Every structure is written in structure tokens, then in C-alpha cells.
Amino acid sequence: MSTSESHHFPTIVKGSSFLLAWRLENRHVLLIGGGLVASGRLYYLLETGCRVTLISPREQLHPETAYRIDVSNTEDITYLDRKYLGPEEDEIKVGDYDMVLTAIDEVGLSSRICTACRKERVPVNVADVPPECDFYFGSQLRRGPLQIMVSTSGRGPKIAALIRKRIEESLPADIEQAIDSVGKLRGDLRKRAPGVGGPLGQRRMNWMIGICDKWNLDELGGMTDEVRQRLLDEGWDKKRVLGPRDLGVNSRSWVGEWWSAVEEAVGLNEERKKVLGVGLMGAVLGTAGTAGVWYLKTQRR
Numbered sequence: 001m002s003t004s005e006s007h008h009f010p011t012i013v014k015g016s017s018f019l020l021a022w023r024l025e026n027r028h029v030l031l032i033g034g035g036l037v038a039s040g041r042l043y044y045l046l047e048t049g050c051r052v053t054l055i056s057p058r059e060q061l062h063p064e065t066a067y068r069i070d071v072s073n074t075e076d077i078t079y080l081d082r083k084y085l086g087p088e089e090d091e092i093k094v095g096d097y098d099m100v101l102t103a104i105d106e107v108g109l110s111s112r113i114c115t116a117c118r119k120e121r122v123p124v125n126v127a128d129v130p131p132e133c134d135f136y137f138g139s140q141l142r143r144g145p146l147q148i149m150v151s152t153s154g155r156g157p158k159i160a161a162l163i164r165k166r167i168e169e170s171l172p173a174d175i176e177q178a179i180d181s182v183g184k185l186r187g188d189l190r191k192r193a194p195g196v197g198g199p200l201g202q203r204r205m206n207w208m209i210g211i212c213d214k215w216n217l218d219e220l221g222g223m224t225d226e227v228r229q230r231l232l233d234e235g236w237d238k239k240r241v242l243g244p245r246d247l248g249v250n251s252r253s254w255v256g257e258w259w260s261a262v263e264e265a266v267g268l269n270e271e272r273k274k275v276l277g278v279g280l281m282g283a284v285l286g287t288a289g290t291a292g293v294w295y296l297k298t299q300r301r
């Protein structure tokens, strides 16, 4: 294909970060510093199941960092109650780690740590100094298996936090169940049709895509073990992609179904729904009030 035929592909706009979900379980991470910033780093690190070596004098530890050190076992956190001396001077060597983070208030020392890490090709993040970061942190949220991170490419971290909060508010309450349910179904499917790639892999993927398109998040979240089993027995085994209706599963009541149909027909968006809700509430309260006044009047007579 000649390049002139590629005009429909997205244009490259440089300056972005390579967003990943880094699997750090059992990896070794060096965290230098124990203040407020380090306490945030430590929390996210511990959630991955990595092994943290933390160097920072105890007297200036952030209370959360001190707490984590006190309750963790030594596998999760190796704590050294002292100052880090420097890449040449210290017996702790950055090259022995999979990742290095500094959150200290000594710019010169951070800079030396960064240089040593880059020499050893160890990814490093120096809080406060973007040019000395091989990767940035972002504003994160976690709901079980679901993780979302917002990055503004270093432009406005507080804006990232505000956007993350908005996303948090807009997430359906039962998103975790829906994701867990799909995870279980994929696991069961893998047992039934094992192996990597090839025509079977393609069929497996097409089938899963079909399922996710046919079942909404509510329906996925409410899926029982029995329904999952039937999806595989009556669906996968017979080369069919079954939806909730095909299995007689109705997660919504008829009122819910009817309301969805109305929403679709009228084209209700969130804003319109609010206006309609307030209007309906007003009508109900108004009717109740009028009825009350009328009742009181009839009592007086």
C-alpha cells in the first residue's frame, strides 16, 4: 500500500506518555524519602504486591508511612531508618532495583540518583522534577479490578485530580461485579477451549466480544454461575452468542424495560432526566398539597 492511501489513519501528535498497567508483583522497588509524597507512592506500590525498600529517617516519616511500616511484614517493606547517602556512597545500589522513586527535599541528591538510574537503565521518578522522570504518576482510582489513571502530561496535576473525581462520580455502582463476571466467564471459557492464538483464539475472542455487546453492565453484574454455565453449554458449544432474553434472564422489571424504551424514543439525556425528575416531583407534591388542603376544608365543614 502506498503512503498516499493511508490518509485515514490517525496523525501522530508527539508529546504523549506511553500509558501502561505495570505488573510489579514481587518486583523490587526503591523508595527514597518518607514524607507526604512518599506516603502516596507507598500506598500505590503496596497495592501491586511489590517489595519496597524504603530509606528515610523515622523522625520525619509521614504518619501513614510510619503506620504502613509498622503493620507490614518485612517481605513487603524493608525499612532503613536513615538518610540515603548517594549512588556512590550508599551500600544500597539503584541497579539492584526494577524501579526507583525519590520523594525527598534535596534536589541535588535527587539529580544524582536520576543520573545513576539512567546509567543502569532503571526507570526512575523524581517527584518535583519532570525532566528527571522516566514516567509520571497520574491521578488514580481503583474499584477492585478496575483502575483508571488520568494524566495531563505534566501540565496540571490538580486538573487531573478533578477529572478523576468526575469520572469516579459517573461510574455505575456495580461496575466491579460486571467486570468480575466477565472475568469468570473468560476463565471458564479458557478451560473449555484452552490454548493461545490460532483459529480457536479468534473464535473465543469474537464470542466474548459478542457477549459483551449483547449484555449490558447491569445484566453482566447480575449473571449467576448457572447462567454462565448455560451461556457456555447452550451458546459457545453450539456456536451461538446468546443474550439475556435468549436465556430468559430479565435483570430489569417490565417498568425498567418500558422506561428504557421511553428514554430511547424521547432521547432523554442526563440533563433532561433531571428536569423531568424535578417536574414530576413538583407535580406529585402539588397534587398531595391540594388534596391535603381540600381534605382539611371538608373536615371543617
Ligand SMILES: C[C@@]1(CC(=O)O)c2cc3[nH]c(cc4nc(cc5[nH]c(cc(n2)[C@H]1CCC(=O)O)[C@@](C)(CC(=O)O)[C@@H]5CCC(=O)O)C(CC(=O)O)=C4CCC(=O)O)c(CCC(=O)O)c3CC(=O)O
Binding pocket: 040, 041, 125, 126, 127, 128, 129, 130, 133, 135, 136, 137, 138, 139, 140, 150, 151, 152, 153, 154, 155, 156, 157, 158, 160, 161, 164
Ligand atoms: C509531572 C508529575 C511528576 C510525578 O510526580 O510523577 C508531577 C509534577 C509536579 N507536581 C507538582 C505539584 C502538585 N502535584 C499535585 C498532585 C499530584 N501530582 C501528581 C502527578 C504529577 N505531578 C506528575 C504529572 C501528572 C500529570 O501528568 O497530570 C498526581 C496526579 C499523582 C501523584 O503524585 O500521585 C497528584 C494528584 C493525585 C490526586 O489527587 O488524585 C498537586 C495538587 C495537590 O497536591 O493537591 C500539586 C500542587 C498544584 C500544582 O502545582 O499544580 C509540582 C510542583 C510545582 C511547583 O513547584 O510549583 C510538580 C513539578 C512540576 O510540575 O514542575
Ligand SMILES: NC(=O)C1=CN([C@@H]2O[C@H](COP(=O)(O)OP(=O)(O)OC[C@H]3O[C@@H](n4cnc5c(N)ncnc54)[C@H](O)[C@@H]3O)[C@@H](O)[C@H]2O)C=CC1
Binding pocket: 032, 033, 034, 035, 036, 037, 038, 055, 056, 057, 060, 061, 062, 082, 083, 084, 085, 103, 104, 105, 106, 109, 127, 128, 157
Ligand atoms: N510530584 C508531586 O506531586 C509533588 C512533589 N513535591 C515534591 O516532592 C518532594 C517531597 O515532598 P514531601 O513528601 O511533601 O516532602 P517532606 O518534606 O514531607 O518529605 C521529605 C522526606 O524526605 C526525607 N529525606 C530527606 N532527605 C533524605 C535522604 N537523603 N534520604 C532519605 N530520606 C530523605 C525526609 O526525612 C522526609 O521524610 C519535595 O521536593 C516536594 O517539593 C511536592 C508536592 C507534589
